[in-house]
Amino acid sequence: MNQPAAPQVTASVPPLTPPSRRVPALVGLALVVPAVIAWVWSYVLPTLSTVARSFEGDGPRRSGESAGTANYESAFASGFVGQVGFAVLLSLIPLVVALLAAPLLAVLADRAGRVARLVTRGVLALPLAAYAPVAVYLGRRAENIENGTYTETLQSPRTFLVSALAQVTFGLVVAVAATLYLSALRRRDPDQRPAPAMLAVGGLLGLGVLAAGLQTYTAPVILTGGGPRGDYTTTPVLSIAQTSFRTMRLGAGSATSTLLLVLLGLLGLAAVGLILATRLRIEFDGWRDRPAVREAESFSGRRPLLVGLTAVALVVVLGVTVWALSPWLGNLSSDTGPLPKGVETSNLFANTWVPPLLSTLVAVTLAALAGFGIGALRPLGRWSELLLVPFAPWLFVGAGPLAIANFERTMEREQLGLFLGLVPPTWLSVPALFAFTLLFRGQHERWRSGGGAGRTLLLPALPMLAVTALPTWLAHAQSPLWATLVGRGPDSLTAPALVTMVASRAFGAGGELPLGLILPLPMLILFVLLFVALMVGYVDRLAIRVGRRGGADTPPAGAGGPVGKVTA
Numbered sequence: 001m002n003q004p005a006a007p008q009v010t011a012s013v014p015p016l017t018p019p020s021r022r023v024p025a026l027v028g029l030a031l032v033v034p035a036v037i038a039w040v041w042s043y044v045l046p047t048l049s050t051v052a053r054s055f056e057g058d059g060p061r062r063s064g065e066s067a068g069t070a071n072y073e074s075a076f077a078s079g080f081v082g083q084v085g086f087a088v089l090l091s092l093i094p095l096v097v098a099l100l101a102a103p104l105l106a107v108l109a110d111r112a113g114r115v116a117r118l119v120t121r122g123v124l125a126l127p128l129a130a131y132a133p134v135a136v137y138l139g140r141r142a143e144n145i146e147n148g149t150y151t152e153t154l155q156s157p158r159t160f161l162v163s164a165l166a167q168v169t170f171g172l173v174v175a176v177a178a179t180l181y182l183s184a185l186r187r188r189d190p191d192q193r194p195a196p197a198m199l200a201v202g203g204l205l206g207l208g209v210l211a212a213g214l215q216t217y218t219a220p221v222i223l224t225g226g227g228p229r230g231d232y233t234t235t236p237v238l239s240i241a242q243t244s245f246r247t248m249r250l251g252a253g254s255a256t257s258t259l260l261l262v263l264l265g266l267l268g269l270a271a272v273g274l275i276l277a278t279r280l281r282i283e284f285d286g287w288r289d290r291p292a293v294r295e296a297e298s299f300s301g302r303r304p305l306l307v308g309l310t311a312v313a314l315v316v317v318l319g320v321t322v323w324a325l326s327p328w329l330g331n332l333s334s335d336t337g338p339l340p341k342g343v344e345t346s347n348l349f350a351n352t353w354v355p356p357l358l359s360t361l362v363a364v365t366l367a368a369l370a371g372f373g374i375g376a377l378r379p380l381g382r383w384s385e386l387l388l389v390p391f392a393p394w395l396f397v398g399a400g401p402l403a404i405a406n407f408e409r410t411m412e413r414e415q416l417g418l419f420l421g422l423v424p425p426t427w428l429s430v431p432a433l434f435a436f437t438l439l440f441r442g443q444h445e446r447w448r449s450g451g452g453a454g455r456t457l458l459l460p461a462l463p464m465l466a467v468t469a470l471p472t473w474l475a476h477a478q479s480p481l482w483a484t485l486v487g488r489g490p491d492s493l494t495a496p497a498l499v500t501m502v503a504s505r506a507f508g509a510g511g512e513l514p515l516g517l518i519l520p521l522p523m524l525i526l527f528v529l530l531f532v533a534l535m536v537g538y539v540d541r542l543a544i545r546v547g548r549r550g551g552a553d554t555p556p557a558g559a560g561g562p563v564g565k566v567t568a
Contacts, residue, residue: 025380031373032387035366038428043394046405046425047261053404054258058251071255078239079231080256084214084263086158087235091213093166094173098205102177103198105313109178110185112306117182118536123314124178125531127171127321131474132328132519134496136168137222138503139327139515157224161233165219171321177205179539186285186543196546200278207267207274211396214263217241217481222500236260237400237481244404245485257401264401265393272392275438276385278546282435283442284460285541331515332524340502342490348517351483352494355422356476363429364469368461371436376444376457388437395430399482407485417488424476432468439464442545463538470530478519 054072057065109120184197217237220226226234226242234242236256244253274280322329378384399406406425415421439461447456476482483494484501493501495517503513 025377028373028377028379028384031377032370032379035370035428035433038363038366039391039394039430042425042427043397043402043430046402046409047394049405049408050254050257050261050402053250053254053408056251056254058249067251071251072259074249074252075255075259078243078252078256079234080236080239080259083231083234083236083239086233087214087216088210090162090165090216090219090235091210093162094169094209094213095206097170097173098177098209099202102174102205103181103202105174105310105317106178106181106185108306108310108313110182112303112310116307116310118540120310120314121179121182121535121540122532123318124175125535126318126528127175128471129474129527129531130321130325130329130519130524131172131471132325132478133168133218134222134478134480134500135328135515135518136325137164137219138499138513139331140164140168141223141503142513143327157227158233161220161223164223165216167320167324168219170324171317173209174317179535180205180544183282183539183542183544188285188543196278197280197544200274200280200546201544203274204271207271208396211264211267214260215396215398215400217400218479221480222503237403240400240403241481245407250404250408254404257404260401261393261397264396268392268395268397269389271395272388272434275388275434279548280438280544280546281442282439283543283545284439285543328515328518331513332521340490340498343493343498345517347491348493348495348498349520351419351422351492352496352518353473353477353523355419356424356473359424359426360429360469360473360476362427364432364465364472366427367429367432367468368436368465370433371438372440372457372461375437375440375442376447378441378444385437385441388434391430391433395434397430399424399426399479403481403485406482410486416486417492419492421486422483422492422494424479424482426476429468429472432472435468436461436464439542442543463534466530467534467539470527470534474527 055066055068056071057067058071058074105120109117180201181198184201185194187194214235215237216235220233220235220238221241224233226232226238231239237260240253240256240260243256244250373379374384374387380386402425409425410416410421440457443456443460477494478496480494480496480500483497487493487497499513499515499518
């Protein structure tokens, strides 16, 4: 006799989700809090102070009396529009290099095969490590000085400045841009189209180059001083420095700073808009290439023609870079000669490298924590990247636009001329915050699909600390602006500030400049080795991708809700 079938009982089973996948959103927000505090202190408060100062009476001291729009009228009368136009002119050649030459080199290296790509990355590390703008521009200026006066080369100072800036920045722009394009070209499969990622990278590079051009300071202050007559070669940041600290018109200088901050803020917002619209992210493809990645790379093979073209392109880039740096490299190992009275080499070295290292370590660490909170823990789910929007207006802001507010803050704290005063007043690296957020976002799906947090999140991010910290440290150490403003006497000088100060006297007397002090040979070798190791061993594993990832913000099957049936 047939027995009736047993009834089916369906029961909901609680999701067997690892505890790490249930990290509360509050933890992610909590990790962002230290970065927010540093952001407010380093950017928001100085910006508000600069805006308020721009409406006060012009003068070295804050009077509290309203000046209305007089300072802005003075800024425009002094040629702010022309200064911006000249800064954009300085950006044209770097833009062409970043948007045409660099992607061409990247495509050649990518199609030529893995070995050619790694060699390209290693060679491109050299212009990054040899970043010493003060030494290069002083050497370039010395080549055009005879008996204390300029030679015929400087009959057209604007042409000379544009040419010199293009020569010096060529290798640097190619290195940065080609590195990013190579990451955009990295594929998971042969059918993947890298064009959207390449276009997104090109858009970000274009915005970054324009922002850097608007903040050009070192080249004009050393090569032409903004002249030779009037403000013929003056840029906005040079105008801020001259107006505020040479003529002590801090109100007009603050107005120029505010106008420049508006332009930079718009560029930063455009960048974050591009990132959000394209869903841009950084993915780490592992220390060993997966079969799919190897297959995607193998379609181009090792074509001799492409290898040859890549080699020729690298020779050109390296040749132009060495030629542009030759005025400095030729004096790198020469005797520095007697230093000014009261200046000790050890103290000068410490002032140059230790203060920026302190701020860099804090700025990058806070950026990494906040990037983990936003990109990995995703407190707002699919909308978590919107937390980057408040930081966006300061994405491209350097020391120049906020120099007045930071100088007044340092003066109020009585730190002028002290070691602490030399520490750059930037306690959060906004570019590093974006980089870490995009990296953790790119690794988020692998973590959610079952990968261990250490293997999928922490280990791929550790080298990024060095990738973001080394350029930040080097850039702060080689910048003469902040050290010149806060330095008082021989005990508080940095190498770029010292050599810049003694340059005029050395040119007039026909003496040699101690250019080797600015970026000493041991430090140069150290940076070369570190950049090469990072570029070849880590950056080559990073891929910049755009578009949807198939549910990066959606829990995998079984991560929540009813997951199955139990039959009884």
